[in-house]
Amino acid sequence: MNLDVDLRAREDVPAWLAYGTPIFTVVAALLVGGVALVALGVDPLAAYEHMFVNTATTEFGIVQTLIRSVPLVLAGLAVYVPLKAGLWNIGAQGQLYMGAVAGTWIGVNVGLPLPVLIPLLLVGAGVLGAVWGGIPGYLRAKYGVNEIIVTLMMSFVGVQLTSYLVRGPMRGGEGNFPVSALLPSEATLPTIFGSLHAGIFVAALGAIAIYLLFDRLRLGYEITYVGANPDAAEQSGMNTFRIYVFVLALGGVLAGLAGAIEIAGVQGRLRPDFSPGYGFTAIPIALLGRNGVPQVTLAGVFFALLEVGGSSMEIAFNVPAALIDVIQALIILFLITAEFFKRYRVSIEIQRGQRAGQAAEEGA
Amino acid sequence: MGESDPILEMRGVTKTFPGVVANDDISFSVNRGEIHGLLGENGAGKSTLMKVLYGLYSADDGEILLNGEPLALESPQDAIEAGIGMVHQHFKLIPRLSVVENVILGYREPAEAVAEVGGSGPLGSLVGGLASRFSFGTEGPAKRVRALAGEYGLDIDPTAKVWELDIGQQQRVEILKALYRDVDLLILDEPTAVLTPNEARQMFQTLRRLVDQGLTIIFITHKLSEVTEITDRVTVLRDGVRVDTVETDAYSQSELAELMVGREVLFSVAKDAVPVGEEVLAVQGLRARSDRNVEAVTGIDLTVRAGEIVGVAGVSGNGQRELAECLAGVRDPTAGHIAVNGTNLARAGPRAFVDQGVSYVPEDRHRYGCATSLNLTRNAISKEYRDETFGRRGLLDYRVADEYAETLVEEYDVRGVTDVAEITAGELSGGNLQKLILARELHRDPDLLVANQPTRGVDVGAIEFLRQAIIEQRSEGTGVLFFSEDLDEIFDVADRVLVMYEGEIVHETTPDEADRERIGLEMTGGDAATATGGGSP
Numbered sequence: 002m003n004l005d006v007d008l009r010a011r012e013d014v015p016a017w018l019a020y021g022t023p024i025f026t027v028v029a030a031l032l033v034g035g036v037a038l039v040a041l042g043v044d045p046l047a048a049y050e051h052m053f054v055n056t057a058t059t060e061f062g063i064v065q066t067l068i069r070s071v072p073l074v075l076a077g078l079a080v081y082v083p084l085k086a087g088l089w090n091i092g093a094q095g096q097l098y099m100g101a102v103a104g105t106w107i108g109v110n111v112g113l114p115l116p117v118l119i120p121l122l123l124v125g126a127g128v129l130g131a132v133w134g135g136i137p138g139y140l141r142a143k144y145g146v147n148e149i150i151v152t153l154m155m156s157f158v159g160v161q162l163t164s165y166l167v168r169g170p171m172r173g174g175e176g177n178f179p180v181s182a183l184l185p186s187e188a189t190l191p192t193i194f195g196s197l198h199a200g201i202f203v204a205a206l207g208a209i210a211i212y213l214l215f216d217r218l219r220l221g222y223e224i225t226y227v228g229a230n231p232d233a234a235e236q237s238g239m240n241t242f243r244i245y246v247f248v249l250a251l252g253g254v255l256a257g258l259a260g261a262i263e264i265a266g267v268q269g270r271l272r273p274d275f276s277p278g279y280g281f282t283a284i285p286i287a288l289l290g291r292n293g294v295p296q297v298t299l300a301g302v303f304f305a306l307l308e309v310g311g312s313s314m315e316i317a318f319n320v321p322a323a324l325i326d327v328i329q330a331l332i333i334l335f336l337i338t339a340e341f342f343k344r345y346r347v348s349i350e351i352q353r354g355q356r357a358g359q360a361a362e363e364g365a
Numbered sequence: 366m367g368e369s370d371p372i373l374e375m376r377g378v379t380k381t382f383p384g385v386v387a388n389d390d391i392s393f394s395v396n397r398g399e400i401h402g403l404l405g406e407n408g409a410g411k412s413t414l415m416k417v418l419y420g421l422y423s424a425d426d427g428e429i430l431l432n433g434e435p436l437a438l439e440s441p442q443d444a445i446e447a448g449i450g451m452v453h454q455h456f457k458l459i460p461r462l463s464v465v466e467n468v469i470l471g472y473r474e475p476a477e478a479v480a481e482v483g484g485s486g487p488l489g490s491l492v493g494g495l496a497s498r499f500s501f502g503t504e505g506p507a508k509r510v511r512a513l514a515g516e517y518g519l520d521i522d523p524t525a526k527v528w529e530l531d532i533g534q535q536q537r538v539e540i541l542k543a544l545y546r547d548v549d550l551l552i553l554d555e556p557t558a559v560l561t562p563n564e565a566r567q568m569f570q571t572l573r574r575l576v577d578q579g580l581t582i583i584f585i586t587h588k589l590s591e592v593t594e595i596t597d598r599v600t601v602l603r604d605g606v607r608v609d610t611v612e613t614d615a616y617s618q619s620e621l622a623e624l625m626v627g628r629e630v631l632f633s634v635a636k637d638a639v640p641v642g643e644e645v646l647a648v649q650g651l652r653a654r655s656d657r658n659v660e661a662v663t664g665i666d667l668t669v670r671a672g673e674i675v676g677v678a679g680v681s682g683n684g685q686r687e688l689a690e691c692l693a694g695v696r697d698p699t700a701g702h703i704a705v706n707g708t709n710l711a712r713a714g715p716r717a718f719v720d721q722g723v724s725y726v727p728e729d730r731h732r733y734g735c736a737t738s739l740n741l742t743r744n745a746i747s748k749e750y751r752d753e754t755f756g757r758r759g760l761l762d763y764r765v766a767d768e769y770a771e772t773l774v775e776e777y778d779v780r781g782v783t784d785v786a787e788i789t790a791g792e793l794s795g796g797n798l799q800k801l802i803l804a805r806e807l808h809r810d811p812d813l814l815v816a817n818q819p820t821r822g823v824d825v826g827a828i829e830f831l832r833q834a835i836i837e838q839r840s841e842g843t844g845v846l847f848f849s850e851d852l853d854e855i856f857d858v859a860d861r862v863l864v865m866y867e868g869e870i871v872h873e874t875t876p877d878e879a880d881r882e883r884i885g886l887e888m889t890g891g892d893a894a895t896a897t898g899g900g901s902p
Contacts, residue, residue, distance in 0.1 A: 219761045222750055226743060229736035236695050236725065236733050237747040238716035 022339045023289045023296065027303070029338075030331035037327060043318050051317050052310035064195045065309045066302065068267060071204040072097070072279045074301030075259035077286030078211050079134075079252040081297045083148075084287055085215065086248040087228040088141065090134065092152030093256040094280025095159025099133045100126035100257025101264045102163055105181050105271040106171065108188030108264075115187045122188055123203065123261055130257020131250040133159055138249030142242040148249065156280065164273040171271065181271035190266040198266035207255055212294040224248060256280060277308075285333050304329070371430075372397040372581050373418075373550060378427035380413055385781075387413040389605045390427070395550070400572060400582045402596035402613065404589075404625055406824035408781065408794040410605040411585045415552050418583075419451045420444040431550075450543025451552040456535050460528035464538050465507045467527055468545050472506075506545075513544050518574045533564035537571065551575065552583045555822075557591060563680075569595050587625075587824045589618040601625050626826045636836055641860075642671030643706075645813045645844040646692070651701035651711075653687045661687040662698070663868035669813060669844040674835070676859025677848045677870075679888050681818070684868035685848045686728060689817040692846065693725035694718035695733075706812060719748055724806035728817040728848075730795075734802045737791030741782065741801065744790045745770035749809050777804035778830060796827030803831055807838045814838065817848045832858055852884060864888055 035045035056062035076093045083090040090096075104126040111118060137151035164179070173182025190198040215221035227234040227244045235241050259279060268275050286304055290297030311325030371394040380388040388410045395401045405411045416422045418429060420438035429436045431447055438444050441451070458467050510523040519537045527535060536556060543551050553572075557565040572582055572595060584596055592599050593613060600610040601624045608624050616624075646669040655661035661684040669675050679685055690696035692703060694715035703711045705721045718725070727733035735744045746755065746766045755769070756762045763786075770785040777800045782788055790798060799819060806814060816835065820828040836858060839845050849855050855862055856876045864872035864887040872887040874880075 216763075217756075217760055219750055219756070219759050222743065222746075222761050226736055226739065226747060229739045229743075230732075232733050233736050233747070236693065236715055236727060238694075238714075238719035239747075240716065 018343060020292065022336070022343070023292075023300070026289065026332055026335040026339055029335045030328050033331050034324065034328040037324060038320065041320050041324075043320055048314055048318050048320065052314045053306065056306055056310040056313060060195065062309060062313070064197045066305045067197055067201055069305035069309055070302045071200045071266070072259040072263050072276070073282060073286060073305050074204045074298050075207055075255045075262070076279045076283035077290065077297045077301045078207060078294070079254075079256035079259070079280075080283045080287035081290065081294070082211060082214075082224070082255070083138075083248040083252045084291065085228050086224045086244055087231065088138075088245065088248060089149045090137075090152050090249060090252045091149050091284065092134070092137065092154075092156035092159070092280070093252065093259075093283045094276065094278065095152075095156030096130045096133045096253040096256035097260035097263075097276055097280045098159040098163045099253075100130040100260030101271055101275065102166060102171075102260075103129035103257065104261025105184065105264050108184040109171075109173065109182050112185075113187065115191075118187045119190065119265070122265060123258060126257040126261030127254040128257075130253035130255070130260070132253065134253020134256070135246055135250035138246040141249070142245035148245075152249070160273075163271070167271055167273050174270065179273055183270050184265060188265055189269065190262065198262075200262035200266040203258060203262055207258065208294055208298045211255075215294065220247075256283075282329065285329060285336070288336055289332065370397045371395060372432060373583075374430040374433075375414070375418065376428050376430070378414060378417055378424050378429070380410075380417055380422060380424050386605050388417065388424070391602070391605075391607045392427075393600045393607055393610050395581060395583060396598070397581055398576060398579060399597040400576055400584055400595055402592045402599035403583055403585045403602065404587065404592050404599050404621065405602035406587060406625060406796065406826055408797070408824075409602040409625075411587075411602055412554060413605075414602070415451065415554060415583065415585060418444070419449060419552060445546050445548065448547065448549040449552065450546060450548035450550070452536065452539040452543065452554065452556060454554045454556075456539050458527045458535055458538060461526065463503070463524050463526050464521060464530075464541070465503045465510050465523045467538055468510055468523075468542050469503070469506045470542075510541060510545065513541060517544065517571065517578060519571060531564075533560055533567060536560070536564075536568065540571070540575075548580075550581045550583065552585070554585045555587070556584070557586070557588065565591075589621050589625075589825065592621060593618055603627055622825055637840060639672045639840050639842075641673045642842060644668050645671050645706055646846065647702070647704040648692070649702040649704075651688070651691060651698050651703065653684075653691050653696055653698045655684075655687055660699075661868050662691065665701070665868070665870055667846075667863060667870060669846050671812065671842045671844050672839060673860045674839050674845040674847050674858055676855035676862045676876075677846065677865050678852055678855045678862060678884060679848075679850070679865035681728075681850050683865050685817060685865055687868075688865070689725070689728070689815050689846075689848055692718075692813075692815045693723060693727075695725075695727075722809075722812035724748070724809065724811035724814045726799075726802060726806055726814070726816040726819045728821065730799055730802055731791075735790040735798065738789055740787060740789055741774065741779075741785040741793075742766050742770040745773050745785070745801065745805050748805055773801065773804040773808055776808070777801065777834065779804070796823040799823050799831060800827060803834055807834060807843075810841070811838075811843055814843055814845045816845065818850065819847075820849070820851075820854065852881065852888075856881075 031049065035049070038045040038048050056066060076097060079093045079096065080090050104122045107122045107125045108118065111121065113121065133155060134152070137148045137155060140146040140151055141148040167181055168179045171181045172179065174180055190200050192198050193201070215225065223234070223239045224244055226237070227239060227241050231241050260276070263275060263279075264271055282304055286300045287297060290300040307325055307328065311322050314320060315322040374394040376392045378388050378391045379386070391410070391414055403411045403415070413422060417424045420441045420443050423438075429438065431449070436447055438447070459470070507523045513519070514521050514523070519541060521534055521537050521541065527538060530538065540551070556568060560568060572584070576582060584591070586592060596613045598610060599613050599621070601608040601621070603625060648665055648667045651662055651665045652660060653662040663684070665688060667675070677685060687696060691698045694710065694713060694717060697712045701711060702709050705718065705723055708721060710717050710721060731737055742763065746769060749755070749769070750761060750766070755765050767786055773779070774782050774785060779793070779797045779800045781793060781797055790801070793801065803819060814835065819835070820831050823831065832854070835845060835847065847855070847858055856879070859876060862874050862876060862879055862884070863870045864884055866888060872884065874884070
């Protein structure tokens with residue numbers, strides 16, 4: 002047998018490939034993840050069935066998935082918006098923490114009735130998130146400082162600052178735990194169905210707003226144009242400085258909202274480790290959904306399902322939940338692989354029989 | 366052609382892309398030792414045909430015979446091994462590496478010292494094998510490159526880094542790369558597109574020397590003057606079909622143009638006299654620096670009135686780009702005034718210029734003129750999207766925008782467009798993209814149009830259209846500042862001629878009174894002595 006692999010640059014990307022990429026990526030990641038399951042002695046079909054079907058068909062599973070979706074969708078959008086302008090927001094995690102800090106502080110220290118306090122808390126979270134995202138945006142726009150590095154570094158600063166605050170100035174509650182005081186009921190998001198809290202509306206409104214931004218507004222057009230060619234955008238009279246600051250600040254707002262909602266809707270108090278990496282999971286979400294806002298939203302919900310289903314699989318089959326991290330990582334790897342397949346056409350020819358026989362003879 | 370000796374024959378080559386037949390049953394042959402032109406408008410299928418020959422594309426149908434033998438090409442590697450080399454329009458060089466290193470890229474060149482290592486016995490050959498596999502030396506190749514350069518009269522230092530070389534020299538490195546691989550047939554894809562006229566002349570001399578040494582050259586171009594100057598025979602393509610192969614001497618430029626475009630081409634465009642109006646642009650004492658922080662515009666005064674085209678002649682690199690960019694607000698001048706309709710806009714930024722009714726066609730249309738990855742609609746509205754017709758208070762209605770883009774595509778004859786929301790600007794050919802850009806800039810009825818080399822790298826049919834469109838706009842009362850290196854073009858289009866040299870306006874005249882020789886001299890900073898020196902062959 003003779004294996005002949007031929008690589009050719011594609012002349013154009015077929016539509017089925019461009020739009021099918023996210024699906025192929027996920028399927029491929031699950032397939033490889035299945036190998037790990039088999040190695041652990043678990044039937045992968047049963048495990049996946051439990052993970053997806055059980056989670057997506059039970060009331061508990063759906064509610065948990067939706068709760069998880071809220072921070073993931075918002076953080077995903079926080080990466081997606083700057084990406085449209087050609088900028089990488091790697092620091093959604095820090096912006097999320099700063100939003101949580103602002104939200105908690107307002108919730109604990111401002112005494113107002115719920116209909117006023119909740120919006121105020123969210124605005125505060127958005128503002129601090131915007132500052133945290135806006136600083137890298139400003140540095141990028143004004144001095145050309147690489148936003149990947151600054152957003153990432155500020156992310157660490159944000160996380161460590163939170164860690165300090167809950168051990169120092171913002172520490173509350175009984176005992177010596179590094180946590181803030183419990184939010185009063187006026188600062189807690191009301192639940193609408195089971196434990197599903199009203200934060201889901203904020204996430205939905207956020208997604209709709211970002212969709213409209215790119216579909217209906219001049220500003221969205223400018224962001225896209227700057228992302229495609231900043232020089233041409235400048236020449237057309239667009240203000241790239243303003244766009245760069247804006248997209249990262251808006252990313253900060255979205256991530257900040259995610260942080261505050263997670264505290265006011267789920268945690269009830271600020272903890273230094275309240276976010277299991279939402280801000281970083283946001284990056285594959287934005288990449289998986291880079292074709293549009295609905296896709297980002299779907300990707301966010303999918304990752305939520307993956308996490309919720311993963312923990313439930315952990316219990317049911319006694320497999321490590323870290324497998325979910327593996328599947329997430331595989332999705333990123335396959336996404337990069339897909340970029341390669343978008344650029345190259347691979348044809349594999351397997352020659353058998355006569356020709357292979359000839360080759361063998363020649364070899365001998 | 367009984368005595369002809371074809372080195373290459375292409376028979377019935379067909380290549381289709383989704384929706385387009387790029388090459389439709391093309392057959393032609395190239396004789397040994399000739400310079401064979403491949404002439405056609407942008408999008409006629411020249412580059413596709415040559416990419417098939419170079420193994421970059423595989424043809425759907427047809428065959429290629431080299432020296433009478435059928436050739437199966439899977440990759441450029443196969444083509445090079447068969448003796449076919451190609452110099453691409455955009456060079457494939459690594460600037461940080463030296464000339465030699467670029468030439469031997471992809472080859473295993475053991476260091477000279479280890480060539481003698483080895484000797485007899487299994488151990489000796491093992492050592493020798495390892496040494497030649499893992500050592501690397503440029504001494505041997507450098508010698509060979511120097512010898513080749515000498516043989517073919519390519520003046521180049523093999524140890525120089527590529528980034529230190531000018532464009533003409535870089536092109537010679539590309540040619541050397543092919544020669545080093547012992548090719549017999551060299552394909553040049555629009556080699557003059559990136560060269561100044563002077564560099565082009567030098568390259569033509571090089572090509573003649575290559576042919577004298579026994580090489581055969583295929584020269585892709587859409588410039589008629591080059592065809593008549595350099596080629597022996599020429600094959601004309603139009604819309605993916607071979608129109609004819611002719612002896613170059615037997616045809617005039619206008620006959621060739623007719624073959625290429627399929628109709629008679631007007632080289633000079635008719636112009637009605639239009640009364641000039643108010644001053645739309647007044648520049649005083651303008652100075653500006655280039656990207657390399659060298660003063661490129663050194664004190665310029667000029668005016669443009671409504672309804673006139675002011676042509677700025679000059680060899681590119683004499684500050685035209687910087688001047689044009691200042692007048693579009695993209696570059697901030699270091700001193701001086703730019704008054705548009707009486708308002709001083711120096712250092713006001715591009716937006717102020719756009720709002721004052723200044724339109725701008727940049728010289729590099731891919732880099733500054735459009736966003737190649739976005740669709741035609743988004744590119745068509747990039748100057749006008751703030752207009753209320755597209756939506757009030759920050760809204761933007763893409764349905765109206767699509768209609769607007771369709772209007773531009775139709776009125777300005779942008780070809781190859783099925784759906785303005787689907788096709789991206791990068792998918793348009795050079796001429797069609799330039800039509801779209803000009804459409805965008807003119808449809809808004811500007812007071813002033815600054816056009817920097819709008820017809821460069823564009824095929825003949827589109828050039829005619831672009832010039833006509835600019836002249837019509839001028840007759841509607843737009844003042845135009847038109848930069849070009851092509852004197853014929855300046856004389857055809859302009860009402861008034863300025864000559865720019867080393868950042869200054871050195872001469873002013875009108876097309877009727879102009880003395881072409883004088884302008885040629887002023888453009889090159891020459892005086893009588895250098896003129897006679899340069900004139901002798």
